[in-house]
Amino acid sequence: MQEDFRLIVDLVSVLAAAAAGGLFAALLKQPVLLGYLAAGVIVGPTGLGLIKEIIQVETLAQFGVAFLLFALGVEFSFSELKKVKVISLGGGGLQIALTILVTTLVSLAMGWVTSPPQGVFLGGILSLSSTAVVLKCLMERNETSTPHGQVMLGILVVQDLALGLMLAVLPALDQPAEEVGLAIGWALLQTGLFALGAVAAGIWVIPRLLRLLAKTESRELFLLGVVALCLGIALLTEHLGLSIEMGAFVAGLMISDAEYADQTLTYVEPLRDIFASLFFASIGMLIDPVFLWNNLELILGLVTLVFIGKFLIVTPLVRIFRYPLKTALIAGLGLAQIGEFSFVLASEGQTLGLVSRRVYLLILGTTAVTLVVTPFVLRLVPKLFAWGESIPWLAKFLEQSDEPLAISEDLPIKDHFIVCGYGRIGRNIVRLLRDRNHPVLVIDQSESQIQKVRDAGIPYIYGNAASSYVLEKAGVAEAKGMAIALPDPMSTRLCVKRSLEISPDLDLVVRANKDKDIELLYQLGAREVVQPEFETSLELSAHLLAGIGIPSPAVQREVQMIRNSHYLEFRPDQASEEISRDLKAVTGEMNSRWYALPEESPLLGMSIEETDIRRLTGVSVMAIRRAGGLTIDYPESLTTLEQGDRLLIVGETDEVAAFDQLARGEAAVPSTNSSCQWLQVPSESPLIGKTLLELELQQRYKITIQTIRRDGKLIRFPEPDAEIQNGDRLLLCGGFHALTQAQEALSPKTEVPLITTSIAEAES
Known part of the structure; x- marks a missing residue:
């Protein structure tokens, strides 16, 4: 077969196999990335052998990485890079150095290598994580702008920059120390000169070029010019001894702050996705399943060591740079794999004789397995946190990590507005409120954003807006309203849920990151959802x-x-199966379960509004599956609960337990004519030290204490032997006249702060 026609056949074969593999993975609800890798294994030389020469396919696959990193650079931008410059430069550099040091010492001690240069080479391979895999996972989950997404991408950028340095140093590893030093110095000088040139071009050349291309009003010319720019800069970095990937990323950064950045990204994304599938399939072609099987035990052991080792290096480093524990844990898990660029290093090392053929194959096998496992690990992270929060001692440890990192001294304490997220939307909200002399408090966990807030003289809390500790410090119970404009869908959902646990009648408006989040956020209790x-x-x-x-x-x-x-008129029509699939996907990231209503439940025959489930237990009902098979997704407040219903509920472990008590009739359900009052217990109150049984509220006044708020936590349906403590807030429910009598009897002679509301305004 002619050589040029052979390339066409190979290209078509790879794309067809990648499409089939991706489709199969999607039908199995697995990451499509896994399908691409499997397709490469099947059609590659070690599989069916449809593609015997993979050099040409690998060359085309490099376009995939180039476009992937080019698009990342356009999205990331210099301004975004500044947000994580400390962790990316300091943390990324330390991570690489520590990984190389630990790997060298361990490999020499275990006899895996025979000389320090070989240990350094092996450490360099293990220090690199997969930009392509992590980026694709973050994009699929809409998490590129989240704190953990920014941290991971910042460290990955430094790793990609370090690849050029490693390639420059490799040939000198077996030489005297002064030659290694010269190689490092020359590589750093090249990188520095290239960076200066890129900055200059990004300011004076690129914007003018894009304007010129845009003036032609030709989509083809604009796309052609952008692609030529991307690949031209990538080839320049390759010629300088750096990497094509680094050049593509820098090209994207150069365009990111230009006025046509969004248009550029829109045009390049289809090319990126096609060539990226080629890249992942080409990685699959390098995998030898027979070698993997014959060395399965050894490779699984190496994979375990890599995951544990890199996790134990990355997680503490992120914590050292004052990021929350959860952010550090996610970053540690997300970066605990060997990157695709390690293939480049390993191949070069084999050529230079730094590793044997067997070690090279072991590196390839270990890398391939870590790449396959990573998407599953990132998917499991929310469930791992949900599991951890169900264990009391671990939950306490995780919660303490969410304490604010810094709090301004002039926090408003009452009738203020809270803005979560100080991005463009948050800044505009703050400006409008301050122009009308309303007290405002900002919550953000980005150091750069908090610095802007400090400079503007705005009260702030530097911490995670989804943390109960942070929300308590922000005075949510006394706030007049709250706006949530966070980049992370999961943080947004948790912030809504936990804010309304503290103050169920809070005027809460929230930005929906995706269309499918709109109904979910309303169901969680948001007053208004804006798309x-x-x-x-x-x-x-x-x-x-x-x-x-x-x-x-x-x-x-x-x-x-x-x-x-x-926005029902604007949203595309969806079949009930699609709505259920989306609901299952979003609730799967939260602590959710199906709950069968007991046959004699007192909730039967009551509407969701009448049961007041969210207020009393903290649980939100996302769907109802009737006995006849009918499923009601996102039920309305007037939907009545019936015999045989199964409810899809979202809530923490203690909230689900409280709902179980309510559903079984073990806790009182307030009648429709009930009212509720919050009673604050001051330090001099005679109630302190007494149990609920001793108060005899039910016998005397037909009053029940539904909830105790203590140290930022809700104790739902407390036991009769529960003691009242200083600072507790008690939610009393019963008839209005009885509540008035109980208030007079329970209040000490000194004035006790009391908030009285109807059942619809129970927690404030």
């Missing part, structure tokens, strides 16, 4: 309708109707 793209459509439509003479009140009524319908 930026839909809001833009509404404002544009309102302007056009007003321009053709439709009265402004009529336009505003129409706009408000669309908002009240949760």
Whole structure:
């Protein structure tokens, strides 16, 4: 077969196999990345042998990595890189150095290598993590802008930069120390000069070039120019002895702050996805399943060592740079693999005689397995945290890690507004509120954003907005309202849920990151959910309708109707199966379970609104599956619970236990004419030290204590022998007249702060 036609056949074979493998993985609800790798194994030389010469395919696959990192650079931008410059430069550099040092010492001690240079080489391979795999996983989960996403990408950028340095040093490893020093110095000088040139081009050349391409109004010319720019800079870095991947990333950074960055990203994304699938399939072709099977025990042992070793190096480093424990744990798990660029190092090392053929194959096998395992590990992270929070001592340890890192001295204490997230949306909200002289408090866990808040003289809490500790410090119970504009969907959901646990009637508005989050956030209790793209459509439509003479009140009524319908007119029609699949996906990331209502449950025949489940137990009902098979996703508040219902509920372990008590009739369900009051227990109160049984509230006044709030925690349906402690807040529920009598009897002679509300305003 002719050589040029052979390339076409190989390319078509790889793309077809990748498409089939990705589809099969998606149908099995597995990461498509796994399908691409499996496809490469099947069609490669060690599989069916459809592709015997993989050099040409590997060359094309390099385009995939280049476009992947180019798109990352466009999205990441210099401004985003500045947010994590400390952890990326300091943490990334330390991680590489520590990994090389530990690997060298361990490999020499265990006899895996015969000389220190070989240990250094092996450490260099293990120090690199997979930018392509981690980036793809973060993009699929919409987590590239989250704190852990930023930390991982920041460290990965430094690792990619270090690849060029490692390739420059490799030939000198067996030489005297002065030659190694010269190689390092020359590589650093090249990198520095290239960085200066990139900065200069990003300021003076690239924006003008993009404007010139855009003026042609030709999509083809714009795309061609951008691709030529990306690959041209990538080839320049290759010529300088650095890496193609690093050049592509820097090219993306150069475009990121230009005015046509979004348009560039839109055009390049299809190319990126196609060539990225080629890249992952080409990695699969390098995997020899027979060698893996024959050395399975050894390779699994090496994989375990790599995961544990890198996790134990990365996690403490991220903590040292003052990131929360959860962020450090996710970063440690996400970076605990060997990267695809290690293939490049390993191949070069084999050529230079630093490793034998067998060690080279072991490195390839270990790398391949870690790449396959990583998407599963990142998927399991939310469930691992949910499991950890179900264990009391571990939950306490995790919660303590979420304590604020810094708190300004001038925090407002009452009738203030809380803004979670100080990005572009958060900044605009803060400015509008402050212009009207409303007290505002900002919560953010980005050091760079907090510094902006400090400079502006705005009260702040530097910490995780999804942490109960942080929300308590922010005075959510006394706040007038809250706006949540966090980049992370999971943090957004937890922030909504935990804020409403503290103050169920809080005026809470939240930005939805995705369309499928809208109903979920409403179900969790948000007062208003805003989807930026839909809001833009509404404002544009309102302007056009007003321009053709439709009265402004009529336009505003129409706009408000669309908002009240949760943007239903704008969202694509979905089959019930699709809605259920999306619901299962988002609740699967939270602590959720199906709960069968007991046959004699007092909740039967009551609506969700009447049961007041979320207020009393903290649990949110996401779906109801009737005995006849009908499933009601995102049930409305007036939906009645029936015999044989199974409820999909979301809540922490203690909240699910409280709901179980309520559903079984072991805890009192307030009647529809009940009211509730919060009673604050001051330090001089005669209630301190007494048990609930001794108070005899049920016998005297027909009053029950539904909840005790203590040290930021809710004790639902406390036991009769529970003692009242200083600082407790008691939720008393019963008839209004009885509550008044109980209030007078329980209050000490000194004035006791008391908040009285209806059942619809129980916790404030």
